[in-house]
Amino acid sequence: MIPQVGDVLASNTTATVDYVLSIVPLQGSAVCPNHDAAVAEACVLASERRVDAWLTEDHIHFLRIASYRENPDRADRSTTTDTPARSAAADAPESRQP
Numbered sequence: 001m002i003p004q005v006g007d008v009l010a011s012n013t014t015a016t017v018d019y020v021l022s023i024v025p026l027q028g029s030a031v032c033p034n035h036d037a038a039v040a041e042a043c044v045l046a047s048e049r050r051v052d053a054w055l056t057e058d059h060i061h062f063l064r065i066a067s068y069r070e071n072p073d074r075a076d077r078s079t080t081t082d083t084p085a086r087s088a089a090a091d092a093p094e095s096r097q098p
Helices: 035-049
Strands: 008-011 019-023 030-032 052-056 063-067
Touching: 008 035, 019 035, 030 035, 035 052, 035 063
Parallel strands: 008 052
Antiparallel strands: 008 019, 019 030, 052 063
16 A cells, blocks of 8 residues: 555655655655654644654654544555355364274
8 A cells, every 4th residue: 555645745855864754755845863853753743634644764664653544544454355264163174984
């Protein structure tokens, strides 16, 4: 999953300890001095905007650190399948009487 338009993104893509906060898809608007400050500030901004907060260090992999959406689309997060579960008894060989 990746950030959606309007989400808050905390990113560190350089060899410094500074993190840049941005509202997707805009460029960074604030700089935080370290990871903990960036995560905390991203969560506050996301809460105020009722969006998700994300963290990245390479703009390829994204970690959602908070979700404040009122009606999140959970369809892509389903853990259920259409295939019914099979019981162990169904897989066991039948007993045969001699």
